[in-house]
Amino acid sequence: MGILEKIFGGSAKKEVNRISKIVEKINALEPLVSKLSDSEIKEKTNQLKERIRAGETTNDVLPEAFALAREAGKRVSGERLFDVQLIGAVALHEGKITEMKTGEGKTLTAVPAVYLNALSGKGVHVVTVNDYLSRRDAAWMGAIYYFLGLSTACINHDISYLYQPTKDSSDESVLIEGVLPAEKQLENLKIISRNEAYLADVTYGTNNEFGFDYLRDNMAPSLDRMVQRPLHFAIVDEVDSILIDEARTPLIISAPDSESTKMYDQFARLVPRLKENEDYNVDEKMKSVMITAEGIAKMEKWLGIGNIYESGKVSYVHHLEQALKANIIFKKDRDYVVKDGEVIIVDDFTGRLMPGRRYSEGLHQAIEAKEGVKVQKESRTLASITFQNYFRMYEKLAGMTGTAVTSAEEFFRVYKLEVVQVPTHRPMIRKDLPDVVYKTELGKFQAIVKKIKELNLTGQPVLVGTIAIEKSEQLSKFLEKEGIRHEVLNAKNHQREAQIIALAGQRGSVTIATNMAGRGTDIKLGEGVKELGGLYIIGTERHEARRIDDQLRGRSGRQGDPGITQFYISLEDELMRRFGGEKLKNLMDKLGLPEDQPIENKIISRSIESAQGRIEGFNFDIRKHVLEYDDVLNKQREVIYKKRKDILTKNQLKSEIEEMIVDEAENIVAAGTFEMDENAWNTEELAEEVKALTGTTIEGLHRKLLEIKMAKNYANSAEKKAEMVNQISQFLKTRYLAREKEFGPSLMREVERAIYLRTLDSFWMDHLDEIDYLRDSIGLQGYGQRDPLIEYKRQAFGLFQKLLANINETVIKGLFSVRLNFSASESDEKAKNLQYSGGEESGQFEALNGATDGNQVSSKKEEKVQPIVNQDKIGRNDPCPCGSGKKYKKCCGK
Template sequence: MAQTYDDRKIVKAYRDLAREVVKREDLYRLMDQSALQEQTQHWLQKFQEREITERDRIYIFALVREAARRVVGLEAVMVQLIGAFVLGDGKIAEMKTGEGKTLVSLFVMYIEILRGNKVHLVTANEYLAKRDREEIGRVLEYLGLSVGLNVSGLDKEQKQAIYKADVIYGTAAEFGFDYLRDNMVRQTEDKVQTSLDFVLIDEADSILIDEARTPLLISDRKEEDLTLYGVADTLVRTMLTDDYEVEEKKRFVWLHDAGIEKAQRFWDIDSLYAEEHQPLHRITTLLLRAHFLMHKDKDYVVLDGEVLIIDPHTGRALPGRRFNDGLHQAIEAKEGVEVREESRTLATITVQNYFRMYKKLSGMTGTAKTEEEEFRHIYNMDVVVIPTHLRVNRVDNADEVFYTREQKGEAIVREVSWLYERGQPILIGTSSIKSNEWVSELLLKAGIPHQVLNAKNHEQEAEIIARAGKRGMVTLATNMAGRGTDIKLDKGVYTLGGLAVIGTERHESRRIDLQLMGRSGRRGDPGFSKFILSLDDELVDHFDNKRWESYIRRMKRKYNFDDKPVHSRKVHQLVIEAQKRLEGSNYDIRKDLLAYDEVIDIQRKKVYEERDRLLGIDKLGAFSERILREVAEDVFSEREPDLDARYAKMGELLGGTKFPYSFDQVTLMSQEEAIEALIFWHRKQRTKFPTGTINQIEKEVYLNLLDQMWVMHLDQMVQLREGIHLRAYGQQDPLVMYQKEGAELFTNFQDRYHFYFAHALLELDPEGLVLG
């Protein structure tokens, strides 16, 4: 994106600071390594006592710049220093591909360590984490700091050693899973993750926006009748368009009255919405979603009898990842492959909510300005566009829009043929595997040799990208080739105009289009980009606007037989408006989902705080007695008008215990007498256990109950979420009802595990204890 007026003002201020850094480039030149390390230690002590000033930052950056020059042979240029100042202020730096973001990260990491913060650097994958740790980590180590690499598959001791480092490289998933695992341990000393002080995120838009809703799940197997998915698939295949309705934008599908009646006849039940038939309603809804919302070769791909998710933003298959809450099983039934067991969630957090727990965030990426509103709203971060070091020499041509898909296909072949005959390398971008294969067919018919890159052959990605910049090479790729890929050009290609990028569709997000265009014209190289579109494209098709629809129909009737592009500013405006509208719609969906996620996030924090508080207590006498008293006050409450209900609760609490009073005796006591008798007896029983033993037993019992019932509560919240949108038909706000009923479920969950803990305390038998 181009710089705004505000960007230019901010960059001007930072440019003045960057000039001051460059002026001091000789200041540390004569210092040897030990002297630079001494300076680091001096600053570490100094900044424990006072804040870092602007003047301090200039000297700190000058030292880091000198260390990078020595260790990796890279001397930060003005725009990189500007980017570093932006990151240091907790903002997102938008820097074009090839501008050296990896080097920029060094400056902000070093200064955050001097502030006394633990630093986490998050990359898109483990390969990049390892690469950057080896390159930039060497500079930090040269300055006397420790650097760790957080990867999967390590044991507790290895993880704890890594988290002692000053800077830790890793992926969002690995840091998130460490957090979840830490909140499942039984002893504080088994935790691995240290404080969440500062995180620097590479490809920030991808991780904080595109991946933000991805839940990180720790799960085990869930007992379930998997044959039901196949049965429900049979039902859904009989559904006609009058039986259901699809809201594609909001990702909802629901049954009309005719569909409900059909489902009830099929399952042989009176009401699909009765509580006892919730499992059948759930599985019917899952198959509806699988058939009418999830599309093969767009949302997922079937390879070797396995359903693999396709990342909508990178176009890559995600082996090992599964849609949760039964959707993956529904898709497997739809595609006729083996339906595998559904998992039961033990712990979960979204990437978004994990990163919001850090005290300070900053990020860098090539495309973020278009989502600045979202970054501000959710993360309280501004986006600053950093100017390029070298002028961008890529020529971005205006879009060519055709009336039909067939005309667009012919135009793509004409454009590619002309460029191919010149020997110019070409990258053709498509939005899905389906359109990728369609363009490939057109090129084969035209006799144009090409290489194809999509989720079905992702293992060949490195070889395909390595060849993409060679003379005469045509590469056809989904948006896998849009982010993080560096296409190096052959020498002879520069005179031909560099890499030509042809987009065959506008994506739902301008960022993805900009990433595709950014493969060309890197670091001052020549380049060329053009998008060839049609009025039949999915983007335009999803644009729900009656005025535009009638205009498009008129245009097609009038000019459909002409193979020339549409020469109408109105049509070009339509494409831009459709894209902006979809971006806004997707943002609203993410905001809506965040609001739902915040309900479970608040509950999770309360549960984890409770666990941490318990893990920190060695003597549980007062803790256990408090819960026992609270439960007893409720059970023996004289405010309960229903005597049968009151006696049932008493029986449930005291049943199976050795409480020395009979049930009849207890019913004759006042509330206060019953509570004090219970507490007195509990204290007496506790003294019969060795002190360390009773504390350990109570802690284990409490944690077991809390963890088991938290898993059951998460499952209830999933079921509540799945059906909550139906409340809109009863003139109720689904979010408000989810918040209200979710709070009621959480209160019930807390009451139940406290009750079972109180019952377990009364069941403890010192005579049955085996010591050894």
């Protein structure tokens, strides 16, 4: 049985039939609900809330709640939910993904599921792909929730809103066809605090903002700075984009590092002098570049150094690899643009510019050096999480998209989300024509221009989809030569996106759009366009993911409209080139086929499908790989964040501090008595360790430890060690009580909290750096016949144990040495320099310190593991590897 059969329980129709029976119950209540007054509907909401509080489940009240939501939607927006939309809403409530075609009303479909789950009072999050859509949907749907008696909020990167209707919104004179226009709806959004936004029954926002707020909450210096409630239920719009396309991109909050940027400029000058196939080799399938022995020898000569891979020269390897990627793999106007002296990333899937987002691990700096713009400083990670692990924390998760089935296996395996295909309200009559294949790219573009010219003469609107800015501009020049008026929608002119998309279905319009720019906005057909055959879609290249091709097709044929789609492909396209297109092209050359003659061949069509399938599988493996590694860090993150929450929520930490004291005493004794021979135990060293912790005289303690060492009345060494631990613990506890007496119990509790929190945050940041280095170097373990993942887990566990030990030691030492001279505003000052990484919209810092600028966002593309030699970090309390018998921190680690 295949994975789709497992997910759909035999067939999609069977699942739809099951849900249809629930819809029948909802429909049966419609006559009754339609007779209720507006105030009675609002009162029904209170009654449903009370029933849920009394013990009924959301499933118990589902038919009535959905019937109320449908009636509210009809009265407020003038739109009545179709039965197929209710099928989608039930699937969302059940924690599934609904696949609904473009134009079928996904936004309204979510309303019943959101309303029902918000009745519990735990809050519902509706996740969108950008700030504009979150504002639009909060204003649009907020009116329905307000009518039902629920509050609706929206979080954007630098501001939060609450839906609160103005007087104008009740004035019928401003209504258009009975509905409030969009610009008026936005006037109903009142600015509120982030905390208030999360206390609303329904909160709209982007995936980035929800994720960044989670990370910021776990960096907050006090409970009143935390904004999110426990993660209850989320509905993710465009779920394939967020949970799959963005899954490899970790959200990162970082701070500027002090490292110099000079080496990036140096390598940017040297790397272009290297020659392909001699000094380095490019693997287009893997999007990677590997330097050869000859290339390494040249670089070593130019840099004036010996072996570049020697210990201590790791930074040279790092800069070389990033410079190679920047100069050879990453292309201007495809992967990024240079605008106003900045390198700005272009989103692979939407074609949108992403200002503020930055590639990580020095790659962005290497591209800046390549393009001759100012190189920004690298940053240190303060907190990070992948979307995969963030969204799996929700008690219940659901999603909506027009294209989910091709990724159903991944949704099920990673998120345990089933996919339900919702039938269209009206039959789909769009014609999807077979691909037309040309030998060269020039021949393909000539054929596309010819076709556009033909269609333009009849007035049939055309939307042309390209995969990169450079391709859209190239095609635009061809059309200009032919005198064909057209609009170009790409990342360089995204400000006019809504306007251009709105006119794309008008008679005679020709629109070139990079990838899926304008997603989320329907293209409505102009007068007389249906008779011409509807919107004609031309795809200029196949995307590596079939979903993206399907999304382009989905721009046409909405709600039963006519439409035609066709892809024009050349054997020089990137997808074909990466997967055998060159061989086919050589065959066509031998046959003497002209450039502009289309090739119709089943082998080529199968090659395209096979290439897409292989790339999708390859990308799935990468995402699964990222998740396997991030799961290790995720477990550690959970432990640290729980400790942090305990620090902020517990009235006192005295019992934890006393446990730390015992643990530290055990560490001290273990490090000083590791020799089998008791005579080799250095009691003076043990006492000195205690002195270093407390800053007090230790003669009395030293005498007691020496007496234990020399005593004959202990059964074995273990008993002696246990008594030493007891003596040191008692000494430290006495000193701890003396400090409490010095400060007073109340102030001591605050001191404990402040020191523990700062110590934990500082060491966690260092630990994230160490984990990054471990990830970068762990691939080399494969050469030693070791499983890199198992080795990573083993070494990461060791690093985590050292982290916990270092936190304990530093907290104890801090309590004994603190002089209460720290500034309460210090954390606020540091907060101003925080930077954010990951996703399409850069998150900003509001929850901790108000809105701020200068976000740094980094995206980890599919990059091969960097060959940085891993050296196990020696713990400060570990025996020094030089063999002196002393602790590392007292010997070579000074």
